[in-house]
Amino acid sequence: IPDALTPPVDGDICFEHVSFRYADGKRKVLDDVSFTLEDGRVCLLLGPNGSGKTTSMKLIAGLSRQSSGEVLFDGARIGAKSKAHIAYMPTENYFYNYMTVDAAGKYYADFFEDFDINHFDAWLRRMDLNPQDRISKLSSGMAAKLRLALILSRDARLMLFDEPLNGVDILTRQQVIEAILTARDPSRTLLISTHLVDELEDVVDTCVYLKEGRLVSGADGIVVFDGLHPALQYRLTETATKNGYQLLAGYAYQGKLPIDRDLTVSIRVVNTEKFTLPNTGSQSLVLMPMS
Secondary structure (H helix, E strand, O other), X not given: OOHHHOOXXXXXXXXXXXXXXXXXXXXXXEEEEEEEEOOOOEEEEEOOOOOOHHHHHHHHHOOOOOOEEEEEEOOEEOOXXXXXXXXXXXXXXXXXXXXEHHHHHHHHHHHOOOEOXXXXXXXXXXXXXXXXXXXXXXXXXXXXXXXXXXXXXXXXXXXXXXXXOOOOOHHHHHHHHHHHHOOOEOOEEEEEXXXXXXXXXXXXXXXXXXXXXXXXXXXXXXXXXXXXXXXXXXXXXXXXXXXXXXXXXXXXXXXXXXXOEEEEEEEOOOOOEEEEEEEOOOEEEEEEEOO
């Protein structure tokens, strides 16, 4: 089919009853997971370590294969055709020790038709990366910037970022987030796995939460209570239940808000409901819709 007549590729991702088990068969890393992420959205894949986030990323990227179920991209199984439209940024370093930053760009240019070497050079300047530096000598933060520059220099319909803030100092995190968001496009899906929710809550459209390999929630927006002391958990549970939500046990992060103020909490799942609870501490809690 001539390129001009080739239908556009959407970035929809669909998991249909997906399970994954390693060869030893001792434990299911993913257990009957089903969800759909529409194209053109910024999506977070949430969960504690060992919950199956990286495995899910690798299934979408075509680097692993599920034990059962289907993983679909644009309505089709992951294969050579879909891989051409998927860019994956892993957590680990995957370059040869002898390679320089510049050589990594040429390596990508050889493998991916949608890779723009001019964009890559621009990202190197923006991120203060020296093209002649050996990758093996880069700090973890600079190595993460390089992996990010490579992914953002592609014109992929689906971009996967596996823990992009790992090993990145606090001052650099905002730069990394802003760089990822430059790829935001109505025809492109961005899927970001992370446990640093507070860094990304203002830019996300959809989130999926995994715990022990099972889907816990998939809801629009991230629902967070900032600044609540653990002593208020009982009262919070009562209020949440009354409003049709329940606490998402086992997932919390630290928030910073002034003490002795009332805190207005937005539940950004259904109709942006709001209610107020007193703020007496710094613990944050996450809610999910009640089943």
